[in-house]
Amino acid sequence: MKALDKLESLLNDDPKVKQFKTLETAIFANKDLMKKYQSLLEKQKRMVQSKEKNRPNKDALIREYEKTINEIKDNPIIDQYLTLQEEINEDIKMMFQMVEQGIND
Numbered sequence: 001m002k003a004l005d006k007l008e009s010l011l012n013d014d015p016k017v018k019q020f021k022t023l024e025t026a027i028f029a030n031k032d033l034m035k036k037y038q039s040l041l042e043k044q045k046r047m048v049q050s051k052e053k054n055r056p057n058k059d060a061l062i063r064e065y066e067k068t069i070n071e072i073k074d075n076p077i078i079d080q081y082l083t084l085q086e087e088i089n090e091d092i093k094m095m096f097q098m099v100e101q102g103i104n105d
Contacts, residue, residue, distance in 0.1 A: 016087060047062055
């Protein structure tokens with residue numbers, strides 16, 4: 001088994017990843033949750049673009065995004081989904097750093 005395949009298998013077997021996939025399925029199956037999540041992603045995209053281009057409306061977009069994320073996190077499914085998404089992303093970043101460090105040593 002190639003190292004990349006082994007890493008993918010390890011990630012897919014991780015309890016956090018399994019729970020994340022379960023929550024993702026629940027969100028995608030519920031039109032209301034999906035609409036809220038898509039709205040959050042769109043606001044996040046506009047906010048990031050505005051910050052990157054240093055547009056004058058960036059502060060308003062940041063506030064709008066923060067308001068939306070606080071509202072959407074009232075739903076425990078989305079709250080847990082976003083939390084796990086952040087944790088998994090951090091785990092993957094750490095893995096890449098370890099691989100890079102191993103290559104550079």
